[in-house]
Amino acid sequence: MKRTHLPLNGLRVLDAAARHLSFTRAADELAVTPAAVGQQIRALEDLLGVILFRRTSKGLELTDEAAAGLDAIREGFLRFEEGVQAIQAGQSSHVYTIACPRDFFAAWLSSRLAAFRRDNPQLRFALIGSDGETDFAEANLDLAVRWCEGPGDLEGIALGPLGTLVVAGxxxxxxxxxxxxxxxxxxxxxxxxxxxxxxxxxxxxISAAAAGLGRARVPRLLGEAAVANGHVRALGEPETGRRGYWLVAPVPQWRQKKVRALVAALQDAAE
Known part of the structure; x- marks a missing residue:
């Protein structure tokens, strides 16, 4: 049977049922119903063309055919686990690759990363300047900061207030x-x-506005920081809106331990 056709779900159910010699206990382990276990076993039997279990007066019993393949199947699952662990080992990496707009990094993110690194001196950061939607896989990103209306299909949190502010020198x-x-x-x-x-x-x-070239509608987070520094003045109240700086990542990256730690630190800094 070709690798691409391997019935991995069925083999996983077979392994659990063989260890417990009980569809009910196998179902508990796999968080499914006993009926679902039975359906998987029957489907696997139909695919392989052999009987895998017999019911006897003493309970469920493996057939010789099923027993003959179990060691190899279990070895295979152990190798799968080793492969997954090797992939997940990157979660413990001390390097964060982050894409973000250069102006946001200079005005807000850089000082927060410095504070995070003071508590975790072993960390290193690889920053990619980006004002667009940098591809996570292509750039091997852990996180990205985007000026947008929300995380979309990604996981994300807003960094600071949403909306804009009009400023002038x-x-x-x-x-x-x-x-x-x-x-x-x-x-x-x-x-x-x-x-x-x-x-x-x-x-x-903001720099152009501070120099007297005109007025600018800018992200509220950057505008309020510039006003606080005395570089510009606010023209009116902040304008509400859905756009803001969002820290985003695909679900697998977002769930990584190292990413969760940085996300929590930046979220605290934004509040």
Missing amino acids: PGVPDTAPWISWPGDTDAAGESPRDMDISVGDAGTA
Whole structure:
């Protein structure tokens, strides 16, 4: 039988039923019903063309055919476990690979990673500057920070408040020209607004506003930090919205022990 056709679920049920010599106890181990165990065994018997169990007055009994293959099957599952453990060993790695916008890293993330590393000096970080949806598999990422409306199909948490804030330099009139950047959209969040000045990211938009070039609608998290530092002033109240900085990862990465530790630290820092 080809490897791609191996009935792995059925073999797993066979192993459990053979160890317990009971469909009921095998079902308890596998968290299924005894009927489901029986169905798997019958399907496996039909596929292999042999009888695997007989019912006797003493209970369930393995046939010679089933017993002949059990050692190899169990050895195979042990090798599977070793393979899974080898794959999961990467979870204990001391290297985090993170993709995030450069301006967000400079304004917020860098200091939080430094604090996390002070408590865990063995850690190393590989940072990838990204303003888009970097492919996790291609870049071998653990986590990514994205300016978006939510985690989508990924697992994620918001880092800081959602929404935007309009800022301008001291003395710059409220009607000054707009400074655009790729993540700035109109009120409906559908398309870039017409702007007088265009820059590459929100951090540069804040710097341009602080220099007196105009006003900019920027992520609330970055805007409030710049206001607190005295670089710019806020024009009005924060604008609510669904967009924000989201820390995201596919479910397998999100469940890793090392990732959970960093996520918890960054979540605490964002509150």
